[in-house]
Amino acid sequence: AVTGLSMAGGSVSECREYLFKVLVIGELGVGKTSIIKRYVHQLFSQHYRATIGVDFALKVINWDSKTLIRLQLWDIAGQERFGNMTRVYYKEAVGAFVVFDVTRGSTFEAVSKWKHDLDSKVKLANGNPIPSVLLANKCDQKKESFNSKALMDSFCKEAGFLGWFETSAKDNINVDEAAHFLVESILGNDKGLPYEESNGDRVKLDQETVAAESKSGCC
Numbered sequence: 001a002v003t004g005l006s007m008a009g010g011s012v013s014e015c016r017e018y019l020f021k022v023l024v025i026g027e028l029g030v031g032k033t034s035i036i037k038r039y040v041h042q043l044f045s046q047h048y049r050a051t052i053g054v055d056f057a058l059k060v061i062n063w064d065s066k067t068l069i070r071l072q073l074w075d076i077a078g079q080e081r082f083g084n085m086t087r088v089y090y091k092e093a094v095g096a097f098v099v100f101d102v103t104r105g106s107t108f109e110a111v112s113k114w115k116h117d118l119d120s121k122v123k124l125a126n127g128n129p130i131p132s133v134l135l136a137n138k139c140d141q142k143k144e145s146f147n148s149k150a151l152m153d154s155f156c157k158e159a160g161f162l163g164w165f166e167t168s169a170k171d172n173i174n175v176d177e178a179a180h181f182l183v184e185s186i187l188g189n190d191k192g193l194p195y196e197e198s199n200g201d202r203v204k205l206d207q208e209t210v211a212a213e214s215k216s217g218c219c
């Protein structure tokens with residue numbers, strides 16, 4: 001992130017702007033695209049169209065009066081776990097959602113595989129895994145042998161997830177809350193990390209945007 005100065009009401013205030021790359025991964029049809037569409041466009045469709053390769057969406061968050069966050073969401077097709085492109089897609093990501101479908105137990109079983117793929121291919125500058133949150137999606141539907149809350153808590157702890165949320169892209173349950181939780185954790189990591197080295201492009205992009213926007217007094 002970079003900081004910039006802008007004039008607000010005659011006083012000089014500090015303005016921070018971030019660009020965060022966040023991955024959304026999980027098995028085919030668990031609802032990754034739907035969660036992103038709900039979060040970014042407040043839309044939902046029953047119609048299923050498989051993502052091919054990767055898709056992108058951008059959510060701009062006015063985090064607080066001095067902080068603007070651009071969340072770049074990478075919607076990675078479920079079938080990509082079997083290809084060899086995930087290393088490329090994961091590059092420079094700073095956070096991730098791993099999604100499963102509560103109506104299909106097999107998608108929960110694949111969560112560990114996705115998490116392992118993630119942790120083996122992308123790391124923070126200090127070598128730690130990037131923060132990740134588990135989403136138990138389609139909670140508006142009947143669950144198939146869904147684990148108890150206590151079991152989910154211990155699963156997350158063991159697998160290295162920061163936490164988990166039951167979500168419904170359809171009924172708009174916990175989507176904003178899960179995103180808020182992940183961003184908070186990314187921001188927390190950000191404070192202590194000299195990540196200019198590993199995320200040079202991101203910082204460069206930020207500087208350009210801040211330079212462009214500070215002329216119009218963005219914050």
Ligand SMILES: Nc1nc2c(ncn2[C@@H]2O[C@H](COP(=O)(O)OP(=O)(O)OP(=O)(O)O)[C@@H](O)[C@H]2O)c(=O)[nH]1
Nearest residue numbers: 029030031032033034046048051078138168169170
């Ligand atoms: N009932 C219900 N259906 C959902 C929910 N989220 C997604 N769906 C449906 O599940 C199907 C698959 O959703 P997608 O968002 O395309 O799934 P995906 O994970 O992006 O799939 P891939 O691109 O193949 O990896 C669609 O028919 C959606 O309408 C939900 O929260 N509740």
